[in-house]
Amino acid sequence: MAEKTLHEERMSRADVATQLRRLADELDSGEDEGEDGGTEGAGGIEVPVGNKRVRLTPPEEIGYEIGVREGSSVLRGNRETVSLTLDWKPR
Template sequence: MASSTESSQTMDRQEFAEYLRDLADQFDGESEANIPVGNKSVNLSPTPNVKTEIEVIERSSMLRGNKESIELNARWKRNK
């Protein structure tokens, strides 16, 4: 069974940096990670090894302007 929780919001750069620091703090150590997603929190149990992928995209368009994005993906097999 798969479960997904998503949220989309706009933050200023300082808020985004604080969110990333809080997220990093949740992964630091060996306990569960309590991840804030929108107006709720999701408890995860990351393993000691986490597979990560990062993608940076830069797009230029004469009509729509320049856009940049970062996608970060982290995965692990959940312990039973």
């Protein structure tokens, strides 16, 4: 069964950039595999989601998808959305 942890909030562009940098830093410096080459003892990365931290174990290569949606509506006005998806099978 899949578990989903979600958090939404409005924040400044600078705060969003800070959150993205933290995620990038976690991915970049994530702990390697354990000493025996297995995942035992491998810490992976911690991703903050609201007031919770979720531990993930991404491999060296992960899937990356980015999408941009631009829309306009007479009733709701213009709207732009950027979606970023990273996915992998845990190591």
